[in-house]
Amino acid sequence: MPTIGASLYDEATYRPLTSDNKAFRVGDALTVQVFENSSATSSAETGTRRKNNLNAELTHGVRRVAETGIAATGEFDGGGRTQRANRVLITLTVSVKQILPNGDLRVAGEQLLVVNEEQQRVTLEGRVRPQDVSDGNVVLSTRLADARITYLGEGDVSERQQRAWWRKLLDWVGM
Structure with a gap:
């Protein structure tokens, strides 16, 4: 017959009332605010x-x-001359996948959006120091180490931005 005390306390999921809401275990959720700007000219x-x-x-x-x-x-x-500028602003909730020996959190997650029949997929992986996580359980993407952020679109608009196969062939031949 199980005791009442054993059913109330589970060490794997217990969190004291005085603790903060920051992610600290495998499986915990963490919100990442992605603010990335890049530009290049050559x-x-x-x-x-x-x-x-x-x-x-x-x-x-x-x-x-x-x-x-x-x-x-x-x-x-x-x-x-080539010139490119990119700007990504998104809020994404990821999961803690691993606690590293130094205490850092390895996080990863994905978000899928469909806008005007265009599928947009955002994938994020990285390493977060626990002290970089705010009291609201949010971290900025600029505070991620080993960050891999992928933003891909699939649909008519994305396909129209690709060069036709015959144009690629002519470029390869040198015409």
């Missing part, structure tokens, strides 16, 4: 010029018998 300019001449002359005495010449000229001017 440019390149190339110019080459080449001119080759080859002349030959055949003379007999003072009289010129034959003259020939070959000339080849080539020019190339090229340049390019």
